[in-house]
Amino acid sequence: MKKNVLIIGAGGVAQVVAHKCAQHNDVLGALHIASRTKSKCNDIIASVHEKGAMKVAGTFEAHALDAKDTSAVADLIRKTGSQIVINVGTPYVNMSVLDACIETGVAYMDTAIHEDPAKICETPPWYANYEWKKREACEKAGVTAILGVGFDPGVVNAYARLAEDQYLDTITEIDIVDINAGSHGKYFATNFDPEINFREFTGTVYSWQGGEWRENRMFEVGKEWDLPVVGKQKAYMSGHDEVHSLANRYPKADVRFWMGFGDHYINVFTVLKSIGLLSEQPVTTAEGLEVVPLKVVKACLPDPASLAPGYTGKTCIGDLVKGTKDGKRAEVFIYNVADHKEAFNEVGSQGISYTAGVPPVAAAILIANGSWDVKKMANVEDLDPKPFISLLNRIGLPTRVKDAEGDRAVDFG
Amino acid sequence: MKKNVLIIGAGGVAQVVAHKCAQHNDVLGALHIASRTKSKCNDIIASVHEKGAMKVAGTFEAHALDAKDTSAVADLIRKTGSQIVINVGTPYVNMSVLDACIETGVAYMDTAIHEDPAKICETPPWYANYEWKKREACEKAGVTAILGVGFDPGVVNAYARLAEDQYLDTITEIDIVDINAGSHGKYFATNFDPEINFREFTGTVYSWQGGEWRENRMFEVGKEWDLPVVGKQKAYMSGHDEVHSLANRYPKADVRFWMGFGDHYINVFTVLKSIGLLSEQPVTTAEGLEVVPLKVVKACLPDPASLAPGYTGKTCIGDLVKGTKDGKRAEVFIYNVADHKEAFNEVGSQGISYTAGVPPVAAAILIANGSWDVKKMANVEDLDPKPFISLLNRIGLPTRVKDAEGDRAVDFG
Known part of the structure; x- marks a missing residue:
């Protein structure tokens, strides 16, 4: 209907x-x-x-x-x-x-x-x-x-469920890996609204391991992944919505989210954060103007929508799910690869x-x-x-x- | 009187x-x-x-x-x-x-x-x-x-004149080197008003060489110096007031100014500058507030005056003057070494x-x-x-x- x-x-x-x-x-x-x-x-x-x-x-x-x-x-x-x-x-x-x-x-x-x-x-x-x-x-x-x-969240949750339904008898680990191996050609830009984007990484990183919430600092836990099409890529444990809902469904499994970041991104992020420029708390300039630093950073960065025409390369997002099948250890990586240029050609977005x-x-x-x-x-x-x-x-x-x-x-x- | x-x-x-x-x-x-x-x-x-x-x-x-x-x-x-x-x-x-x-x-x-x-x-x-x-x-x-x-300018100009009066017959090169080997213990800070400090490094670097003004980009020309007390330090050719007045007095000499910068300073500076956060041109936030990014950076950075109590280490500023003495090539380095802690103890400044x-x-x-x-x-x-x-x-x-x-x-x- x-x-x-x-x-x-x-x-x-x-x-x-x-x-x-x-x-x-x-x-x-x-x-x-x-x-x-x-x-x-x-x-x-x-x-x-x-x-x-x-x-x-x-x-x-x-x-x-x-x-x-x-x-x-x-x-x-x-x-x-x-x-x-x-x-x-x-x-x-x-x-x-x-x-x-x-x-x-x-x-x-x-x-x-x-x-x-x-x-x-x-x-x-x-x-x-x-x-x-x-x-x-x-x-x-x-x-x-x-x-x-x-x-992510969304398709990666369906991938975890597919692993449960189709490939494994028990699930012990779900690692969601999100790699953007594309290039926008700018010095620095965020792919979503910088205000939202940086919020994901300024707080504590939560993961579900050993049946409880674990806390880490952002960029504290990194791991090199070797993924289809995009190859070897460094990703860092990050907090992400689906860690919660998947941990709720699979409380005995470790559930972690890994976001890919290049060294350049981390360096720029670290500089901005360390200076206080990613803060949502207003500062007052010498001239008495009250302003939120993050909003100024946002105004200086490229509009995420403006990146699409020049974006090249691919993303790879998937779930590495480990557990047992027929009594033996087994693992499966369920994933999608998307292409920035093809996306732009079809719908005008990266x-x-x-x-x-x-x-x-x-x-x-x-x-x-x-x-x-x-x-x-x-x-x-x-x-x-x-x-x-x-x-x-x-x-x-x-x-x-x-x-x-x-x-x-x-x-x- | x-x-x-x-x-x-x-x-x-x-x-x-x-x-x-x-x-x-x-x-x-x-x-x-x-x-x-x-x-x-x-x-x-x-x-x-x-x-x-x-x-x-x-x-x-x-x-x-x-x-x-x-x-x-x-x-x-x-x-x-x-x-x-x-x-x-x-x-x-x-x-x-x-x-x-x-x-x-x-x-x-x-x-x-x-x-x-x-x-x-x-x-x-x-x-x-x-x-x-x-x-x-x-x-x-x-x-x-x-x-x-x-x-610098000031004492270093007197040093050049002292080289002329006391140590050399002709002057062919004056290299003024300013090294701050001290540490303020902060992630990042400028030693003067950030607005003034960054202005020194955002434009073209001018030097007087071969009888004419030469132009370089900031951090384009770097050189490791080995100086008394502070040891080996990297400094970069920068524009500075005294290059002009000294070039006017010694037009046949090459006159250059070198400012010491650590890799960390350059990295932070490069990130801020590349993103546009050192700009004096206002940007408009998504909320419609017009604001000069540099003034926000200044508001986020430590007040230079606040650095003095914790500042340790030494500065070395001097002139390496080359020329001839009695018909032979000769050179002299005239310099001062100052101590941050001693300065603070005496006058409350770094x-x-x-x-x-x-x-x-x-x-x-x-x-x-x-x-x-x-x-x-x-x-x-x-x-x-x-x-x-x-x-x-x-x-x-x-x-x-x-x-x-x-x-x-x-x-x-």
């Missing part, structure tokens, strides 16, 4: 979501996109039409919206007749948008945990701090709410936005066709991974697996 | 000037200190009294002053009966203060060339751009104006402020006793270096010389 979609947000990921929804508006329905700045929504819709992305003739409208205002979101849902909300706005609006979906009885999804803008860093248990408090409300309202359905933006559209299609329309709140690992991975194979994010039997495409026929 | 002194400025160098003037107020006279912020002047006077620095009972008063306002400066000179003005304010006020001295007929000195705050970097011929245009006016008014009489602040007080004493009261504008190399170096030997900045005959104190008996 066709379901109308409201996209919230107008950044790089929203751009990908918009293009992908347009490419599948035969199974979705009328499309709407809303953000604080309506002109950004108009720009995205214009780029959709430029690429001729709308599969069939249909609606795609832009709206101005303060997504922190639950009743404004609810009003827009009703006005547009939307049945699925894809929230790819800032992590500060999750709860207000989710509340609006519960109020109006429509499906909700996002790609990252809710954050309080006043906090530097959220501490675990992340989902339990905000989203999971609405589990009963979702169930009662019959609302399908799929949390964290980007690539590969990192692409990997984050395609999965929620796949989830929207699975809600529309009923296979994931579970009428309750779910993290991705709670859902059957097969239809999701099959659909991603067809719409731009193919999954491969590497284990003792070799390196091959994952195909459920 | 005793001469009353007006100090303009209230930073780290002004603190040293105030203490040293107090220590010699028997040969100087009534002391006054003025800055935009009177409380900073009061703090300095309080520290003078704390140390019991006043040699004889006498006046030391604080004043609020906008030194960019020539008539306000002239009024204060008249009101205080000052006969010598030691300008150690920002480099933006040289011309207004000099004009006030010419108007009132009193002696003037400063420690750095005038700068236009609207320019990132002044281009040579530096002194000819501003100060030297007032040569005739000084001579006509019988005003002694000694330009650039800190350590060694770099100390080396910059003691020389103008020596010049004031030489004006008061008549030996440097030349009734015209002069750079330091235009004046007899012997009384200056002799006095500095006695008041905290001893000079040594190293040549074929060994390494020894410079003493004129």
Whole structure:
């Protein structure tokens, strides 16, 4: 059944979501996109039409919206007749948008945990701090709410579940590795909003090991990985949403997240952080102007959206899952490789936005066709991974697996 | 004859000037200190009294002053009966203060060339751009104006002249080397106002070689020096005031300035500069606030004055002068070594402020006793270096010389 979609947000990921929804508006329905700045929504819709992305003739409208205002979101849902909300706005609006979906009885999804803008860093248990408090409300309202359905979190959660369902009998370790081996050609840039991007790395790093939360400093634990296509790459243990939800499902397994960083990135980050330029606490200049250093750094850095045209190279993101199979130690690496240039050619965004933006559209299609329309709140690992991975194979994010039997495409026929 | 002194400025160098003037107020006279912020002047006077620095009972008063306002400066000179003005304010006020001295007929000195705050970097011929245009006016008014009489420029100019007078018959090369081998124990800090400090290194590096100005990028030309006390140190060719005035006196010599930088300093500087955080051009944050990145960096960095208590180690600043003596190639290194901790114990400032602040007080004493009261504008190399170096030997900045005959104190008996 066709379901109308409201996209919230107008950044790089929203751009990908918009293009992908347009490419599948035969199974979705009328499309709407809303953000604080309506002109950004108009720009995205214009780029959709430029690429001729709308599969069939249909609606795609832009709206101005303060997504922190639950009743404004609810009003827009009703006005547009939307049945699925894809929230790819800032992590500060999750709860207000989710509340609006519960109020109006429509499906909700996002790609990252809710954050309080006043906090530097959220501490675990992340989902339990905000989203999971609405589990009963979702169930009662019959609302399908799929949390964290980007690539990581999102597809990597489905990969862990696939390892459980398909390749292993027991799971002892889940290492999620996210490598961007691409190059934007700038001295320094972040791939998402620098304010959000740096927040991921300024606090304590949490991992789930030995049945408990472990704490490390950022860049304290590094490891060289040797991955398909991108080769040997250094990655560092980082905190990430899915460590929490996967640790909740696999409490006896060690669950770690590893983010790839080059030495140059770490050096620049370390300099900025050490001087205090990544601080969210305002400083006062000699002239008496009160200003948040991080916002000035953001203003100096390239706009992440501006990187896409020149971005080259590939990303590799996957799960190395270890455990047992038929009583023997076994391991499997389930992964995707994406190409920045191909992403730009298709949807006008770089590969990192692409990997984050395609999965929620796949989830929207699975809600529309009923296979994931579970009428309750779910993290991705709670859902059957097969239809999701099959659909991603067809719409731009193919999954491969590497284990003792070799390196091959994952195909459920 | 005793001469009353007006100090303009209230930073780290002004603190040293105030203490040293107090220590010699028997040969100087009534002391006054003025800055935009009177409380900073009061703090300095309080520290003078704390140390019991006043040699004889006498006046030391604080004043609020906008030194960019020539008539306000002239009024204060008249009101205080000052006969010598030691300008150690920002480099933006040289011309207004000099004009006030010419108007009132009193002696003037400063420690750095005038700068236009609207320019990132002044281009040579530096002194000819501003100060030297007032040569005739000084001579006509019988005003002694000694330009650039800190350590570098200042003492290093006297060292070049001493090489000419005492050690060499012809001069072919003057390399001024400034090494701070001290440690402030912070992740990163500048020894002067970061705004002024970084300006020295963001523009083109000018040197005088082969009878003409040569241009390089900052950190393009580096050389390891092996100096007394501080040992092997890497220094980089930089633009500096005295390269111009010395090139004017010794046009056939190569004149270069070398500033010591550790790899860590260069790395931090490079990161900040590459990202645009050292820019004086305002940027606009996402929230619409217009702000100059450099001013935010300054607000994040430690206040240079706060470094003094923990500063350890030594500085070595000197001139390696090459030429001929009795028809043979000869070279001489004339230098001073200063100690951060000793400087702090004596005057409450670190060694770099100390080396910059003691020389103008020596010049004031030489004006008061008549030996440097030349009734015209002069750079330091235009004046007899012997009384200056002799006095500095006695008041905290001893000079040594190293040549074929060994390494020894410079003493004129």
